[in-house]
Amino acid sequence: MPHLDHTAFVTACRDERGVGHHTLRAYAQDLRTFARFTKDRHLTDPLSKDDILAYHRHLRDELDAKPATIERRLVTLKSYFAWRADRNSALPSPFADVRISVRIPRRLPRPIDRETLKAVLQSETGPTNARPADQEITILIIKLLIVTGLRISELTTLKIRDISADASQMIVRGKGNRERIVFVPNTELQEAFRRYCADRARHGSLQSPLFLNAVGRRLRSQTFRKRLRVLSHRLDITPHLTPHRFRHSAATLLFEEGIDIRMIQALLGHANLRTTEIYVRVSNHALRRALERVDVLSELRQ
Template identity: 25%
Template sequence: MNYTEMVRKYLEYCEFRKELDSNTLKAYRIDLRQFFEYTMEDIPGKEKIEDYITELHKKFKQKTIKRKIASVKAYYNFLEEKEIINDNPFRKIKVRFKELVILPRIIPREEIEQLLNFMYAQENKSNVKAHKFWLRDIAVIETLFATGARVYEISNIREDSVNLNTGLIRLMGKGGKERYIQIASSEILDVLKNYYKENSKEIKQSGFFFVNNRGCRYTEQSIRLMLKKYTKLAGIERIITPHMFRHSFATYLIEEGVDVSCVQQILGHSSIKTTQIYIHVAAKKQAEILRDLHPRNRMNILKFVA
């Protein structure tokens, strides 16, 4: 069996047995294609794999390298599990990375407030069609910030995944992992109820909760373009992406004293290490508070002379 057929079987296994999402499958497909285009062998050995890893370090950033190696490693684990290979070369390959702390970009609270206020001010009930789409866009942005969900999770929410009575939403995250998020704000829940009421016909036909003007799923790219439009119209110069709402959601919760393990569960992170990055961002805010508001700043204490 050549590598093309083996990769096809592996991706089928990932899709139907492991139930991985389409984005993960796409990344695996690209990474494995690049690996075999470089190695030109059906089952490359340790030496070829190490050459490939060296080549990755010449071309890509650390995060991308990690993902591409992980894709190939997962494939070899599959080959070993299916007894296509007896000796997995990855057991003898050690790759070390320097851990870089890249702080997530967040949206200042005042800009979130500015954006939402602008969007709410655009309500126009006289135009029925425009009002339906305005409700949808408000609902999407409010849901992004209320849940900290990824944009593809929002885009793929099914109608039967939303309970408008309790405010409970079922999300499908990375690797097809399911989690539930509570919409705790009655105001946001009212927005979702009104949106559903105005768009129920299209929602029921498509099966998706958020729909576009053709009654189909409101795609990730459409959400990004919608956010870009409103950000510009609201007079905000900063480029705001949907994922920045996720970063902001997590950072502001931690600033308010929410335990990091609780934030991890809400975000759907498999490892708490991923969530701990937000502690670094929240610490910057803590430093500002202590610098500006610590009571010692207002005490009359003699200056230290070195």
């Protein structure tokens, strides 16, 4: 069986490429899946093109993996073998002559409709089983997600030092550890955010996490997702609220208000404009639904 140096590869991705925690965890999982495959098939180095094609069939036919999962696992594996070959020329990558095309259905984002967003903001309370302070923080974070389009991981890893004195802007570290400046445009929200940041600065150092959980530690993404599930249940919102749906909503609302797509790309931190262009399709879908609701011809017949 070939030796897959998971730890060294993941460490290199973290230290040399600035890959995020969630991606690193996915890399490790992908490589463990391949390691099990090579062990079951009694494969040894050097691996061949046929071994990679067999692994593709294994993912598709035996594990019944989704196309997106198959693509990710192959991309991870290809990156790993390229990294290994660079370290040891005696072990060439088996992907050298492999051409695998994985067709991935393009799924539209699912933004939260305006009426639901209004209901959430008008509730002005978080989950009823949360402490009053946690309720306020939940709503503050929701508002920030709506106006900034941040990923929840970007928001929960913010430190006090990352926020400007007037809380009008923040330094955000996105995928690949790329930094960008994100603005808080709403005056009322900016003032509430400033008060919150000032209070945190009085009780923590500049290196301290900006958002804390109930026990005074950094608020984790999963904890906030659980809060949103509770809030969704209380307000009878289906499908339930998620941080990424707020991100989709931020992009869609801005596009519908006429903001240039390249500005939205900068706000969201997308490296490729094609990733942002999907919101054009979302807005067209919203336009079609609006036209169907109005039904102008029926109105003219009355």
